[in-house]
Amino acid sequence: MPSYQAPLRDIAFVAHELLDLGSHYQQLAGCEALDPATFDAIVEEGAKFAAEQLAPLNAIGDQHGCRWQDGRVSTPPGFAAAFRQFAANGWLGLDKDPQYGGQGLPPSLGFVIHELLCSANHAFSQFPNLTGGATSTISEHADEALRQRFLPALIEGRWSGTMCLTEPHCGSDLGLLRTRAEPQADGSYRISGSKMFISAGEHDLTENIVHLVLARIDGAPAGVKGISLFVVPKIRVEADGSLGAANGVSCGSIEEKMGLHGNPTCVLNFDDACGYLLGEAHRGLNAMFTFINESRLAVAQQAQAHAETAFQGALAYARERLQMRATPRLRPELPADPIIGHADVRRMLLTQKAYAEGGRMLTYACAQQVDRLHHAVTPAARAAAARRLALLTPIAKGILSEAGNEAAQLGIQVFGGHGFIREWGMEQIARDVRITSIYEGTNTIQGLDLLTRKVFADGGEALAELLAEIEDFTRTAAAPAELVRPLLEQVNAWREVSAWLHERSGSDANLVGASAFDYLMLAGYTLLGYLWLRAACQAEQALANGSGEADFYQGKRETARFYLQRLLPRAALHRTLIESGSANLMSIADSAFAR
Amino acid sequence: MPSYQAPLRDIAFVAHELLDLGSHYQQLAGCEALDPATFDAIVEEGAKFAAEQLAPLNAIGDQHGCRWQDGRVSTPPGFAAAFRQFAANGWLGLDKDPQYGGQGLPPSLGFVIHELLCSANHAFSQFPNLTGGATSTISEHADEALRQRFLPALIEGRWSGTMCLTEPHCGSDLGLLRTRAEPQADGSYRISGSKMFISAGEHDLTENIVHLVLARIDGAPAGVKGISLFVVPKIRVEADGSLGAANGVSCGSIEEKMGLHGNPTCVLNFDDACGYLLGEAHRGLNAMFTFINESRLAVAQQAQAHAETAFQGALAYARERLQMRATPRLRPELPADPIIGHADVRRMLLTQKAYAEGGRMLTYACAQQVDRLHHAVTPAARAAAARRLALLTPIAKGILSEAGNEAAQLGIQVFGGHGFIREWGMEQIARDVRITSIYEGTNTIQGLDLLTRKVFADGGEALAELLAEIEDFTRTAAAPAELVRPLLEQVNAWREVSAWLHERSGSDANLVGASAFDYLMLAGYTLLGYLWLRAACQAEQALANGSGEADFYQGKRETARFYLQRLLPRAALHRTLIESGSANLMSIADSAFAR
CATH class of the missing domain: 1.10.540.10 (Acyl-CoA dehydrogenase/oxidase, N-terminal domain)
Structure with missing residues (x-):
């Protein structure tokens, strides 16, 4: 372990x-x-x-x-x-x-x-x-x-919170949502319906649980524009914040899952439960996006965090496990060398390290924008942060959940047969991280969000700002040309493929869907490339200044080289796939899939 | 399920x-x-x-x-x-x-x-x-x-068999093997040592278990040239094949694994167990390679078989699950369309289909060579089959185990949140298939085997034969140029990169290791591309002949197009990575990995 x-x-x-x-x-x-x-x-x-x-x-x-x-x-x-x-x-x-x-x-x-x-x-x-x-x-x-009533106990940790979106027939497509909210004379609502996949929906950690529930007020418009958000406590909360009677909320079952066994995934049944409207009626999805966006960044971090632990585990094993001779020999006095000496093991370890540390750069860079969103002094600065964060969120969630999964699988692989064995802990990482490319919006959804709502919707303004920032840095970066060139090429490719997609998507209704995942990956690999180049420059400077931590900075610089030469090239593949168009996905008849 | x-x-x-x-x-x-x-x-x-x-x-x-x-x-x-x-x-x-x-x-x-x-x-x-x-x-x-003594009961299924290679300190590196074999006056041996990761090493299915055990005869040379192979039954077998007393073989424990729970992975302790030399002394690894090669092809099939079931599961779900509108609408009378109408879901399904069916073509093509190896009439035909099979085996094992894993993960992804839930069966596939890229030689080992023993060792002869066959077919293939061209380019790339590697590997001891995995994937994707082009031609011909199974053949042809346009391009990425050299893996100091 x-x-x-x-x-x-x-x-x-x-x-x-x-x-x-x-x-x-x-x-x-x-x-x-x-x-x-x-x-x-x-x-x-x-x-x-x-x-x-x-x-x-x-x-x-x-x-x-x-x-x-x-x-x-x-x-x-x-x-x-x-x-x-x-x-x-x-x-x-x-x-x-x-x-x-x-x-x-x-x-x-x-x-x-x-x-x-x-x-x-x-x-x-x-x-x-x-x-x-x-x-x-x-x-x-x-x-x-409502704030007075609910916030102090949540912040104290006497109560916990949940996010109730999914219903049995609607996951990605919230427009199909059926949970009902019936207005009461006292201004509250009676909530009825069934929610599933509710993480931490019921448990024994706190004296109360505060559910944030999407539901439809009777008579509301169909689709997502008729959804409202409600605060529905497990146990009723009096106006002064004290606990009252049980509310009509029950946990029908919990799921048996691939991983994340320590957190209950619940079916929650709301049966005339008392709830309070949160924000405006019919604008509930808008309010819920505060929660959703925060959660998407949290998922990006979960995946990055798994990349870190998978890397730590694999590195420790690779230093201990002796198999075959490396060039140069690392431990000539022993019958074999530690496998960290073998090139292909290093490929796997460096991939993990590049993701763990690159993902840290990316998530903290997002966090810096969250800081500005809430605490910047001027409205313009807050708006700029909101714009950048909106663009970065699906990219971070998409690329890091894929990267976290890959790093976890490599963790198993470095361990060889032992990776498949429970006691070594690597397989749990792979099972736990698996959900990150699914929940809070699958990576298909992230790709669609990125392309349509974050890139196309504002005429490409937020993207242009980001690409200009990367190019400005890259053009003046104190880094070897062999590292700078591939990044500059890739930034240019990102800009070109965005324009190409925008131009063609009007006449090909399936092009955005056909490109969504690859575009998300192209964006993610390029963004990580930018951060790795920045890290390389920082490391180079520290080494030039005679840092006493030569190992740390050399490791940083060489991981940057690895990233830019061995992971960034994947972005070009994703461009090729985007440019292959939608016909190779759409031309097969539905009936021709089966045999 | x-x-x-x-x-x-x-x-x-x-x-x-x-x-x-x-x-x-x-x-x-x-x-x-x-x-x-x-x-x-x-x-x-x-x-x-x-x-x-x-x-x-x-x-x-x-x-x-x-x-x-x-x-x-x-x-x-x-x-x-x-x-x-x-x-x-x-x-x-x-x-x-x-x-x-x-x-x-x-x-x-x-x-x-x-x-x-x-x-x-x-x-x-x-x-x-x-x-x-x-x-x-x-x-x-x-x-x-020995044949008379052991084969009839194995073929009847009264006894089962195992393959005992791994010891706690040696998996990939069999030269470190320590299990001892002490010659006895009657020609038998006393086997002592501990083996681990022995699949089906102990169970309640048969009355006896026949272990094939690698061990070192006292005084044998060090390394792999001092290893011999022994038949060691769990219960002693008399000369006439009847059962005798218990032998000195015991199962010390079984592993808790990520998947494959229905098959016991055993620690086996041999304690002066009676064994019989199989083949020549010190040539045991050579004999065991009959078993190993057969098992590598079996692993390729296991992975392909998982791609098939993951595809079947995802396809059925994608036909049932209604979320959002597709273009064109599939079920206008319902509130949403089945997700099979969405481009990104089709990308995932087609990837699975391309692997399941492409893997079937590859494994059966290998099987055809196995037929020839054992039953071809002329020694020359048998030798040609042996040569081809030796080349294909690591490629099939490597690419299909990776493909099987990917298809299984896509199975989970198509199911969304339900993919993470046990009852739907997709997560079991992902856990079970995971071992295929590890056991019977990790894919690192397969890549090294392919490059050094199958491509370089015979001066590239077996590879040249294969590439010539592909080119001959491709040049005259009755398929659209848009499908033929990428394959021809890739075949050429395979030849060039092989020569490039051979030329440089003499002066760069780490280049083969640094390229092994990517070379294995490049070979695998190209080989599957060849088979898909053949399938496309076959389908085109059937359609031209007015086949009554238009759906089947259209599905085949469009899956070929998908493969050649959306999966084959990965081969070019692997070439880029190979040509990035070994420095980006080797230049980081061992001490600079950690922080």
Whole structure:
């Protein structure tokens, strides 16, 4: 079983050297006091909690799983106590509004902590993650009375939160949603319907659970424009925030899953449950997107966090396992060399390292935009952050969930036969990470979102800004031409293929769908390439300045080279596939698939 | 849970239309009597057994698993009875020597049956598969006395077989093997040592188990040239084939695995166990390669068989699941269209279909060479088959295990959230197929084998023959230029990159290792491209002849187009990666991986 070690040195590299978060915080309203030393101290505390309290529960959660009995769900041994400790330490309020008990620190700090939680125990991390998402959504869209009623207990961790979208007949297509909301004289609603795939929908961690539920008010328009969002507590909450009677919410069952056994995936039945409208009627999907977007970035982090643990596990094994001779020989005194000496094992380890560290750069860069979205001083700066974040979110979710899966599979592969065996922990990573390319919108959905709503919808403005930034950096980058050239070519390809798609999609209704996944990957590989080039320049400079950490910076520089020469070329393949058009997908008759 | 339907129409397409096995059998000694109608009748019987007897045990095997207690292993409910029925039906002797109870049918027929078993129940299929491998190895390398002693009961299915290579400290690197063999006065040996990862090493299906064990005779040379092969029964076997006392073989434990729970993976301890030398002393690895090569092709089939079931499951779901509108609308009367209408879902389904059917073409084409290896009339024809088969085996194992994994992951993806849920069966496929890129030599090992022993070792002769065959076909193929051109380009690329590697590998000791995996994939994608072009031509001809099965042949032709336009381009990416050289893998210091 691999023992998780928080990658504090690399976190510091990304936070301080690459993104200079210290200066960044100086420019944010209410965040000026967070200096790098305090930042590091908080991260170290989080790392300690993750490694000492959560990582030991990870395999237990997988093996024991959650149990459903008569509508009640028990979580694996240790989870409830760990959650109480987590809440008591104040982690749930880290970046939440001080008015309701939060500490008002910038969201990016919360992202760093979230990575640590996900690496240590993805299943556990879902409890605080969903609670945080519910908190944000209520903060942003509820009136003051609802905020007073629900936020303090969520931030304290006495209650947890969920996100209720999916119904048996509707996942990606929320327009088909059927759950009903019947207005009551007192301004509340009676919610009735059945939701499924509700993570942390029922459990024994908190005294109450606050469900954010999409439903249709009687008489609402059909489709997504008739959906409203409601706060529906498991146990009724009085106006003063105290607990009342049980509400009409019950957990019908939990799913048997491939992984993530430590977190219950619930069927929830709402039967005339009392709920409160959150935001405007019929604008519920809009409000829910606060939750959805936050969750999509959280999923990107979950996948990145799995890439990190898969890398840690595989690296440790590759240093220990002796098989065959390497060139040069590493341990001539032993009967064989550690497999880290073999080129193909290095290919796998470097892929994992490039994803784990590249994914960290990408998610923290997103987090920096989240900071600006909430704390930038000018409306223009907040709008710019919103635009960039909207563009980056599907890309980060798409590429990192694919990368996390690949890194996990490589973790198994480096271990050879032992990778297939439970006790080594690698196969659990592969099972747990699998859901990241599915939930919070499959990668098909992410690709469609990216192309239609993030690239085409604004006339390509947000994309043009990003590509200009990359080109500006790349043209003046203090890096060897062999690294700069492929990135510049790829940026150009991204621009060209976007225009090509925009031009043709009007006359080919299936072209966007046919290209969505490949476009998402092209964007993701290119974006990671940009970040790796920045990392390489940073490393080069540190080495030139005579850094005492030559190993760290050489590793960074060589991983950048690996990325740009061996992973970035995949972007060109995705362009080829996009340009192959939609006919090779659409020309086969539905009836001709089967035999 | 998907219900498995044997793809009899496609099997007939590959067997009769593509490979013309009927004429092929006419040219093999002792196989002339097998006409297409008899072939089909036997396949149908096998399909019935697989679908009716084995498929229903697949999920049971996964959920129940095998149990170890006090050295005894019990298999999942139903496995023992199914094996007895399987044996009673004579399936184990299908292509085995009539002199020992077999039916002497050509091996290719056995391959077709094996695909059906693997699709229905991979875990179960390992019992007959290993028994068959042990039978072949004893047939080929043992003296007549040993054959008489062991073959009849193996062919009857009263005993089963295993393959004992791996030890705790040696998997890929068999030179490190330590198990000892001490010669006895009666010509037998005392075997002592510990083996691990022994599939079907202990179970309750048969009255005896025949272990083929690699061990070192006292005083043998170090490394792989001092390894011998032994027949070591679990229960001693008298000269007349009757059972004697227990032998010194015990099962110390079984592994908890990611998948394949229905087949026990055993630690076997040999403690002065009585064994018999199989073949020449110190030439054991050579003899074991009969077993290993047969197993590598079996693994290729397991993976292909999983691609088939993942495709069947995803296709059925994609026809049923209604989400969003497709262009054109498929079911305007319903609130949404079946997701098979969406381009990105079609991309996933076509990938699965291309792998399942392409893999079938590749494995049966290998099987045809196995037929020739054993039954061709002239020594020259047998030698040509051996040469071709040696080249194809690592390619088939490598590309199909990767393809099987990808198809399984796509199966989950098409199902969305349901793919992650156990009851739908897709996640079991992904867990079961995972081992195929690891066991019987990881794909790193396959790539090294391909480059060094199959391409470089004979001066490129076997490869040149294959490429010439592909080019000959392609130049005259009655297919559109848009399909022919990419394949011809890729064949040329394969030749060029082989020469490039051969030229440079002398001066760069790590280049072969750095290229092994990518070269394996380049070869695999190109080979599948050749087979898909052949299929396209066959389909085009059938359509031109006015076939009444327009759907079948259109599906075939369009899947070929999909393959050549959307999967074959990956080969070019692998060339780019090969040509990026070894420096981007080797330049990072070992110490610079960690942080």
